[in-house]
Amino acid sequence: MSTLDPATPAEIAAIRRRYLWMATSIFFLDLAITLIFTAAADSWANLWRSAGIGVVLMLGANWLIARWLFEPIRHYLEGRTSFESVERRLTQLPLLTARPVAVLAFLVSAFRLSTPWWVDPAKLVSLPGRKRS
Numbered sequence: 864m865s866t867l868d869p870a871t872p873a874e875i876a877a878i879r880r881r882y883l884w885m886a887t888s889i890f891f892l893d894l895a896i897t898l899i900f901t902a903a904a905d906s907w908a909n910l911w912r913s914a915g916i917g918v919v920l921m922l923g924a925n926w927l928i929a930r931w932l933f934e935p936i937r938h939y940l941e942g943r944t945s946f947e948s949v950e951r952r953l954t955q956l957p958l959l960t961a962r963p964v965a966v967l968a969f970l971v972s973a974f975r976l977s978t979p980w981w982v983d984p985a986k987l988v989s990l991p992g993r994k995r996s
Contacts, residue, residue, distance in 0.1 A: 869942030878940065879933055886929035886960050890922040893971065909978065916974045920967045928963045932956065 870878070894917060901910045936956065939949040952959070 870940040875937060875940045879937060882933055882956075883926060883929050886932075886964070887922055887926050889964055889968070890917060890925065893917045893921050893968075909982075912978065912982070913975055916971050920971050921964075925964060925967055929960060932959055 894914060897910070897913050897917060901907060901913065932952075933956075935944070935949050935952050938944045939946065939953070
């Protein structure tokens with residue numbers, strides 16, 4: 864067992880915030896790409912649908928999963944568990960985080976690519992009342 868003193872609550876919160884920020888930062892890249900594509904394709908009517916799935920999965924679900932993955936590490940930092948019990952989780956945290964991010968990114972892409980099959984194509988490319996040339 865380690866003889867180190869537990870981290871202070873402020874230090875634990877800072878480490879946790881940094882980890883959660885890094886785990887969910889993919890959302891902001893996804894949002895930027897979505898906005899650029901929406902502007903280029905002039906598909907503003909579809910923005911709520913495309914960005915919405917990104918918010919739900921790439922931000923919301925990803926944040927919940929990352930919080931769950933960090934819990935054993937938080938227990939260690941608080942001094943409630945031994946290093947040996949959290950060592951593997953700590954060393955593999957980036958890999959354990961990347962796996963669900965990849966699955967969520969696949970689901971977001973599958974949703975966006977399937978949109979033309981279940982939404983009226985006329986609603987995807989123009990705003991209501993706006994004529995396309």
